Amino acid sequence: MSLSELNAQAPLSNVFFDYDQAELLGPARATLQQNAEWLQRWSSTRIIVEGHCDERGTNEYNLGLGERRAQAVREYLTSLGIAAGRVTMVSKGEEEPVCTDETESCWTRNRRGNFIITAK
Secondary structure (H helix, E strand, O other): OOHHHHHHHOOOOOEEOOOOOOOOOHHHHHHHHHHHHHHHHOOOOEEEEEEEOOOOOOHHHHHHHHHHHHHHHHHHHHHOOOOHHHEEEEEEEOOOOOOOOOOHHHHHHHOEEEEEEEEO
16 A cells, blocks of 8 residues: 555544644544554554644744644654654644635634654
């Protein structure tokens, strides 16, 4: 299976954040626990964690917030035993939304930590 096929299957679930926050709440921690279990089974896998934001706030602010979100995800995964060298991060800010409606339900979907598998 190619990396693009593996990423299309999305074996790692996104985590979501509250507005203007980078703190991992209970549901996000539970999701990251499941992601860590998958990563432990596939120990040669490497990933990128993308930190995303909704469209509110300046580009500069959202890039910083996206970075804090990606960092929170990376730190939690490493606390669960995933080697830090397997997890890189990037902030996407508000640049790659999954939803473009100007509604709270849409903004909620955009405030996320997204995973891309880069090596298997």
